[in-house]
Amino acid sequence: MDLAKDRHTELSDQNGLKRVLTPQQPFGPIVTEDVMNLGRSNAGQLFDRNNRVYAQSVSDSPPTYIIGRKGAGKTAFLIGSDVAHDQPQIVLTTEDVYHEMLKVFHEYGRDHELFVGHRADLWQALFDHVALFHACRSFDSNDPQESLHVLTSYLGNSAENGMNETLAATRFLRELRKNISDTRSTGFRDVIDNVTLGRTRFADARAALRIVLGRRERPPIIVMDNLEDLHLRLPELRPVLAGLFRCVGRMISANPGNRPYGVQICLPSELWDLIHDIAAAPEKDLQGRYLTIYWTARELLRLTGTRLHLFLRTRHPDQLELLQRRADGNDETDPSIALLRAALPPRIHSGLDIDEDPLAYLLRHTQLLPRHLIQILNSVFSRHDRGSAPWNVTPVAIIAGTRHAERLLVPGILSAYKATFPKAAEALQRLTGRLEISFPARKLHKVYNQQGIRKLTDLDFDEFLSMLFTLGALGIRFDQTGRYNKAHFQYTFDYPLVAQEESDHLCFHPLFTRYLMERSLPQLRARQAHATYPYGCDPRGEDYRGTFGYLDS
Structure with a gap:
């Protein structure tokens, strides 16, 4: 064993983690792209592979579409799934590709009407080119040399070092746009077939591509991540997305077993209804296997507990050793969760003066999304209220840190649904101070009319009620204890919630309680109002996905 090399690797990993896990963000950035910018190895250490959704994403039949809410970790699942089975993965920078593809559509559309089938052909050409570039860059001794030579002859100097898959994709689209501009009288198919970067036509290189990748043991997967601001860009990107969906639908039908390559698309569940409207023929275009991301409370705690361990190991190793000894004394079976619990006080008093388990309090203020819990924990663990430290967090830091994070999380939720519910924020403000934390559904109808x-x-x-359920602002009460209203929220279900106006009670989610009731909290506290306990946030609760049959065993 080369001990010097191992020590160098360990130091390199620690230096990388120090750039990711900082005193201001002990649990890392909330956005996976920010982690990826600091290196793939750092992202690999932070990505959690000990959960059921990941197991489904790397099965022998990988999903075509990964669906999830903003902050569910869609990008992390896309990036992290390439580890399994050594599956080659080609990750494209989505915004760059969309931007160049839109310019191709505009160029061709000056003189010709582009139908959705034509847009799909352009997407197919792009994917073939990217797969071709990958095949040439990843050649091995088993590849048929004659076909490989055709690929290199087509690519010319574009296969040189320094060119990645996204640059190769955008260069191809620019070349395609130039072909359209130079040969306006040429037929649509000829415009594509005659793209030439080196000495060989694209049409000939495509044929060679199928021979080369057909011999590979594991076909590559081309990954298109979600755009963070897709909800803002949806109108202008409708033709781009319609062509993409038609292309993917064709590929699913024509390429069983992802041969010669597969595609994987990441889409936000907040826009799913609009996406169905964009697809020209949803039953054909949106084919393929779907994987919707649902997290459990324990998976989120395990993920964040692992990050706390990495942060302390990198920056405070002596404190980590002391904290681990403390963790050995609690009754958590999972060591990562035990470490997280050991850093927190045994109990806290919430804003409604309820005595609570701190982990339950933190989870109550999430919608079971990694981004939510990471945002809250970063805010909590970076505070120094009354001597709080990342290995010894005080109760006041938990309350103040959660309150600070709420002010960022609620606007983020509303922003994600801006395309679907443009007036959601204004409508919610009209409820401010006019309802209790829990109230009869018929009372909401009265306020709706009055306001x-x-x-x-x-x-x-x-x-309107459906919108509030979709946002996760309201849930339906199903039980009540001495301290809590237990409520179902739509984000734990794969079908819409429906309330009976004359019999059901509704509850505001804890994230929205302060947002809507900041001024009335003292009165609520004095009246000993019950806090909302969303279903699924119990730190020791069951895996609701198995109960509801969302995931395979």
């Missing part, structure tokens, strides 16, 4: 919400949103009451 002119129909005129503001153009939504009837049932549609």
Whole structure:
């Protein structure tokens, strides 16, 4: 064993982690792309592979579409799944590709009408080119040399070092746009077939590509991540997405077993209804296997507990050793969760003066999303209220840190649904101070009428209530204890919640309680109001996904 080399690797990993896990963000950035910018090895250490969704994402039949809410970790699952089975993965920078593809559409559309099938052909050409570039860069001795020579002859100097898959994709699209500009009288197929970067036509290189990749043991997967601001860009990107979906639908039908290559697309569940509208023929275009990301409380705790261990190991190794000894004394079976619990006080008093388990309190203020819990824990563990430290967090730091994170999380939720519910924020503000934390559904209807919400949103009451369920702002109470209203929220279900107006009680989610009731919290505390306990956030609770049959065993 080369001990010097191992020590160098360990130091390199620690230096990388120090850039990711900082005193201001002990649990790392909330956005996976920010981690990836600091190196793939750092991202690999932070990515959690000990959960059921990951197991599904790397199965022998990988999903075509990974669906999840903003902050669910869609990018992390896309990036992290390349470890399994040594599956070659080609990750494209989505915004760059969309931008160049849109310019191709505009160029061709000056003189010709582009139908969705034509847009799909352009996407197919792009994917073939990217796969071709990958095949040439990853050649091995088993590749048929004659076919490989055709690929290199087509690519010319574009296969040189320094060119990655995204640059190769955008260069191809620019060349395609130039072909359109130079040969406006040429037929559509000829424009694509005659792209030439070296000495060989694209049409000939495509044929050679199928021979080369057909011999490979594991076909590559081309990955298109979600755009963080897709909800803002949806109108202009409709033709790009319609062509993409038609192309993927064709590939699923024509390429069983992902031969010669597969594709994997990441899409936000907040826009799923709009995406169905964009697809020209959803039953054909949106084919393939779907994987919707649902997290459990224990998976989120394990993920963040692992990050706390990495942060302390990198920056405070002596404190980590002391904290681990403390963790050995609690009754948590998972060592990562035990470490996280050991850093927190045994109990806290919430804003409603309820005596609580701190882990339950933190989880209650999430919608079971990694981004939410990481944002809250970064805020909590970076505070120094009354001597708080990342290995000895004080109760006041938990309350103040959670309150600070709420002010960032709620606007993020509303922003994610901006395309679907443009007036959601204004409509919610009209509820401010007019309802309790839990109230009869019929009372919401009364406030809806009094506050002119129909005129503001153009939504009837049932549609308005559906919007609040979709946002996760409201849930339906199913039980009550001495301290809590237990409620179902739509983010734990794969079907819409429906409330009975005359019999059901509704509850505001803890994230939205302060957002809507900041000024009335003292009165709520004095009246000993019950806090909301969302279903699924119990630190020791069951895996609701198995109960509801969302995931395979």
